[in-house]
Amino acid sequence: MSTILRRLPPSEATGLRTGARHSLAELYRPADLVVLGLGVMIGAGIFSIAGRQAASTAGPGVILSFMIAGIACLLACLCYAELSSTMPTSGSAYTFTYVIFGEVWAWIIGWALILELQLAAAVVARAWGEIAVGAIANFGVTVPNRGLVSDLLVFVIVVVLTGIVALGARIGLRALWIMVSAKLLAIGAVIVVGLAHIDVANFGDFYVRPVTLSVAPQTVLEVVFGESQAFGWFGIFAAASAIAFAYIGFDIVATSAEETVNAPKAVPKGMIRSLVIATVIYIAVAVVMVGMVSYTKISLEAPLSSAFRAVGADWMVHVIDAGAVLGLTTVILVLIVGQTRVLFSMARDGLIPRRLAAVSRRYHTPTRVTLVIGFAAIVLAEFVPVLTMQELVVIGTLFAFAFVAAGVIVMRRRMPYLERGFRVPLSPLLPGLSMVATxxxxxxxxVLTWAWFALWMAFGLLVYLLYGRRHSLLARPRPTPDKPHGRHRR
Known part of the structure; x- marks a missing residue:
């Protein structure tokens, strides 16, 4: 048991133990990290999630749902900020857990991150293909075989973005700046034009009487209470869980720590600023969405587009399409970057084949693992019904959130001597609240999501026992200093 609970010494988490710990060139600055965070947190969901949750779950109270989800994620973000400032490494939550809790728990978190990032890339790529086809159709172009065209577009976008990441972080960063700037302009147009068409009566008192649904309980909470409900406070909090999917991504900023200039200070600022900006933008779009039309008249298929059509601003549909396509493009790009860095860290620690940690001398990026991730994303997006698996992305992320929050508390007690570039205020209160919110x-x-997650984690534990435990670098004997011979003594 002691072998699988062995912990990575803090000095080695960011040291030169593997010969590759600092092989990634420093590239990112604070502003770049904000763009990285906005690139992954603001996708096509900003144009749809508010409307769908308002129509089906929370009513006008969806605005409160966005606030609740934002606060919950901010608590987790503060915890990530402290650990990232203490251990600025590509592994993020995986490496934090390795140092604080031990190898087997690190593997479990790494396995959860693989589920989150790899599946998320496939989900977003699949959605990108469908939205791109819809955008083409909205220009009056007839698409004869939408399914085939969507499949082709998914293949092309993943290949192109994988190539960008493999060719170098600097190229990806430049592309990200351009696309994030363009999609923020589109979102700004949505907010400005939408504000001019708001009817205050549509907000009501932000509360809709709860409705008991005639469907079998599906969530863990519904099973506990024995019924399914929508609207009311129950619906507002339930919508917050769905909305948390939109905010997920600030944690990916932590995977860039090893490539960030003055990481102990810059990474916390980048994460927190990007999350706060994203939260403000999401709430602004939610206000516009709910204010333009009554929640009872919102279309679930294209909430924001239908709202603008209802008020006579049909031209905004093309702006929304452009913003959605750009938004998802940046999400895929950042997800591939984040997944690359996590697997790179696991590979150089020996828990997965170390060949994947090879860094290209020409491009200075972990090219091999990037190509593997791109290939896996294509297979999942093309051949697996990934759009039905979005909750698996959420549960994998939240699982890591819980460990990071607990890690702040434990590390404060076990390793108070470590230098921190950022400290969570009111600890252990705020980390404790983060665990409760998570x-x-x-x-x-x-419940079905929990079942699939349990199966995934059980399979992952088997992989660790069969491979990772024996190939871990910590399992190798370490050289000890030679004892001086008698003739060398004085």
Missing amino acids: LWLMVNLR
Whole structure:
């Protein structure tokens, strides 16, 4: 048991133990990290999630749902900020857990991150293909075989973005700046034009009487209470769990720490600023969405587009399409970057084949693992019904959130001597609240999601026992200093 609970010494988490710990060139600055965070947190969901949750779950109270989800994620973000400032490494939550809790728990978190990032890339790529086809159709172009065209577009976008990441972080960063700037302009147009068409009566008192649904309980919380409900406070909190999916991504900023200039200071600022900006933008779009039309008249298929059509601003549909396509493009790009860095860290620690940690001398990036990730994303997006698996992305992320929050508390007690570039205020209160908020979001997920997650983690534990435990660098004997011979003594 002691072998699988062995912990990575803090000095080695960011040291030269593997010969590759600092092989990634420093590239990112604070502003770049904000763009990285906005690139992954603001996708096509900003144009749809508010409307769908308002129509089906929370009514006008969806605005409160966005605030609740934002606060829950901010608590987790503060915890990530402290650990990232203490251990600025590509592994993020995986490496934090390795140092604080031990190898087997690190593997479990790494396995959860693989589920989150790899599946998320496939989900977003699949959605990108469908939205791109819809955008083409909205220009009056007839698409004869939409399914085939969508498949082709998914293949092309993943290949192109994988190539960008493999060719170098600097190229990806430049492309990200351009696309994020363009999509923020589109979102700004949505907010400005939408504000001019708001009817205050549509907000009501932000509360809709709860409705008991005639469907079998699906979430853990519904099973506990024995019924399914929508609207009311129950609906507002349930919508917050779904909305948390939109905010997920600030944690990916932590995977860039090893490539960031003055990481202990810059990474916390980048994460927190990007999350706060994203939260403000999401709430602004939610206000516009709910204010333009009554929640009872919102279309679930294209909430924001239908709202603008209802007020006579049909031309905004093309702006929304452009913003959605650009938004998802940046999400895929950042997800591939984040997944690359996590697997790179696991590979150089020996828990997965070390060949994947090879860094290209020409491009200075972990090219091999990037190509593997791109290939896996294509296979999942093309051949697996990934759009039905979005909750698996959420539960994998929230699982890591819980460990990071607990890690702040434990590390303060075990390693108070470590230098921190950022400290969570009011610890252990805020990390404790983060764990409670994370647990609340998790129990609002479906029981089926928990079952699939348990199977994934069980399979991952088997992989660790068969491979990772024996190939870990910590399993290798370490050289000890030679004892001086008698003739060398004085």
